[in-house]
Amino acid sequence: GDSVTQMEGPVTLSEEAFLTINCTYTATGYPSLFWYVQYPGEGLQLLLKATKADDKGSNKGFEATYRKETTSFHLEKGSVQVSDSAVYFCALFRAGSYQLTFGKGTKLSVIP
């Protein structure tokens, strides 16, 4: 079945550090890939998405590239801020399945 594997956290970074959160997936066909973010006490919000191989999703300084050859969708940001502290979820959606498959989430804490 479909699955998403994220790097385990928590991840603690200093402000302005470079961020990478690894995500790899297993799925048949060509799924759409997403990163969602969850701030404390809130629901998930879509951060970015990519729907086909080599697409790059970007939003709020975050980027991720859909790599079919390595089945990966790693999240990156060049300079994190305290306000980026949250839990980040990688997810995939396979056409016809009606289901988002989530990774377990990676908690990011950014310290001043």
Add this chain to the structure above:
Amino acid sequence: NAGVTQTPKFQVLKTGQSMTLQCAQDMNHNSMYWYRQDPGMGLRLIYYSASEGTTDKGEVPNGYNVSRLNKREFSLRLESAAPSQTSVYFCASSETGYGNQPQHFGDGTRLSIL
């Protein structure tokens, strides 16, 4: 814009009690979903409704029932609550069930079963 609204936000139940979690969306979306979030498990789909009048089981449907009351509302019912159902429950909606359309989430219901 309210988006997806869930009620209640918090609830404590005793084992064996029943309860209905309510969800409403104001985005005219066709598809709606119920997830549960447990520590270290990510989100798991309980039930979904691809369109008004249809419902289907997700990954973890046991112990739950759902009703798609109309296009806006999708409720989740626990008939006889068990401690294993202690979790945070999220409702979500999307324009359709097709893969490139994002799901929009409510703020969650934090449910404790004693």
